[in-house]
Amino acid sequence: MFERINIENLPKGNILAFGEFYRNELNNSSLEILSPLKEVAQALNKKLILLFLIGSLEDIKNLEEIKKSLADEVWFVVNNELKDLKDDLYTEVLAQIVKSSQPYGLFFPATKIGMSLAPRVAGALKVGLCAHVNYLKVKDNQIIMSRPTYGENIIAKLVSKSSPVMATISLGAFNIKYGEREPLMKEIIFPENFSWSSKLKIRNFIPSKKKLTKLSTAKIVVSGGRGLKNKETFQKLFELAEILGAEVGATRPVCYEGWVEEERMIGVSGVTVKPKIYIGFGISGALQHTVGMENSEFIIAVNTDKDAPLVKMANLALIGDARKILELLLKKLKS
Numbered sequence: 001m002f003e004r005i006n007i008e009n010l011p012k013g014n015i016l017a018f019g020e021f022y023r024n025e026l027n028n029s030s031l032e033i034l035s036p037l038k039e040v041a042q043a044l045n046k047k048l049i050l051l052f053l054i055g056s057l058e059d060i061k062n063l064e065e066i067k068k069s070l071a072d073e074v075w076f077v078v079n080n081e082l083k084d085l086k087d088d089l090y091t092e093v094l095a096q097i098v099k100s101s102q103p104y105g106l107f108f109p110a111t112k113i114g115m116s117l118a119p120r121v122a123g124a125l126k127v128g129l130c131a132h133v134n135y136l137k138v139k140d141n142q143i144i145m146s147r148p149t150y151g152e153n154i155i156a157k158l159v160s161k162s163s164p165v166m167a168t169i170s171l172g173a174f175n176i177k178y179g180e181r182e183p184l185m186k187e188i189i190f191p192e193n194f195s196w197s198s199k200l201k202i203r204n205f206i207p208s209k210k211k212l213t214k215l216s217t218a219k220i221v222v223s224g225g226r227g228l229k230n231k232e233t234f235q236k237l238f239e240l241a242e243i244l245g246a247e248v249g250a251t252r253p254v255c256y257e258g259w260v261e262e263e264r265m266i267g268v269s270g271v272t273v274k275p276k277i278y279i280g281f282g283i284s285g286a287l288q289h290t291v292g293m294e295n296s297e298f299i300i301a302v303n304t305d306k307d308a309p310l311v312k313m314a315n316l317a318l319i320g321d322a323r324k325i326l327e328l329l330l331k332k333l334k335s
């Protein structure tokens with residue numbers, strides 16, 4: 001189906017992006033990271049290559065999405081042993097590809113899988129890794145990467161001293177864009193004596209019953225903070241979200257309190273959102289939170305404190321008890 005290319009003949013010096021394809025599902029974050037990487041590749045006059053490790057070619061759903069991507073080429077490594085994520089085997093395969101293709105850069109989406117693989121591969125290659133990058137730019141022929149640091153209070157600009165440049169890219173930090181030309185598709189052939197073995201044995205796979213959140217792509221986000229006082233009141237945000245067709249977001253302290261799962265945390269340690277409408281109930285608006293929602297089109301803040309930072313950055317502020325305002329809003333919308 002695709003052009004087959006032996007690993008030792010891979011073109012060298014390009015930008016590789018790890019494509020997350022797990023249990024037959026493409027993770028859209030792999031397409032998101034192509035947006036900044038395409039600009040980087042063009043500025044450096046390099047090709048952008050999206051790389052997938054998969055169990056079988058028949059597993060590829062979403063091929064149309066992949067064909068529309070910004071990648072110049074898409075490479076697949078296909079082996080039944082890659083069907084399940086085995087970190088040690090994936091690391092070895094990726095390290096072999098890097099050794100053969102000597103890329104200029106290797107980037108991962110900061111998903112759970114990306115965050116597990118990137119440091120392992122960096123360790124295997126003995127190179128540095130820049131974690132949770134949310135901005136990339138080329139200056140003087142070098143990739144400059146930014147990420148929040150020192151308690152997320154400053155933005156650090158980093159340049160890799162080792163090669164390839166490696167980084168994980170924050171989720172939701174970039175929008176998916178599509179390319180004008182269909183990428184070339186290639187299957188990478190490994191030597192016959194390559195060992196596909198792993199120390200990990202997958203005995204059974206039980207999918208989580210939890211519904212995955214669509215927070216990073218939601219058009220409306222209703223978000224809650226400590227001002228909602230307790231888990232019961234916080235849970236009312238789900239009723240509001242249901243009515244508005246919104247997703248529920250949260251601040252870090254309320255996730256740590258166990259009012260809601262951590263996947264709903266917005267901010268430097270969580271997800272970046274860019275909805276048309278963001279409503280924050282009882283949220284102070286600390287920098288660590290606002291970097292994850294500041295690009296929302298219309299911000300509504302509900303707070304007792306008229307001087308709270310989120311109130312100051314909001315397009316519309318309601319000064320009052322968030323619990324009462326939430327109750328009234330629900331009553332009104334339900335009627």
Ligand SMILES: Cc1cc2nc3c(=O)[nH]c(=O)nc-3n(C[C@H](O)[C@H](O)[C@H](O)COP(=O)(O)OP(=O)(O)OC[C@H]3O[C@@H](n4cnc5c(N)ncnc54)[C@H](O)[C@@H]3O)c2cc1C
Nearest residue numbers: 225226227251252267268269282283284288289303304322
């Ligand atoms: C390294 C690091 C990383 C972090 N990462 C994140 C992150 O990713 N995301 C994140 O959110 N935070 C993060 N934080 C925490 C962040 O600094 C703030 O502490 C947090 O965002 C504050 O959450 P909050 O607004 O819910 O609580 P608070 O700051 O306590 O604010 C509560 C707000 O509710 C208001 N209020 C009180 N009662 C009522 C009421 N009855 N009705 C209406 N309003 C009321 C108060 O006036 C106040 O403005 C991080 C911190 C560190 C150090």
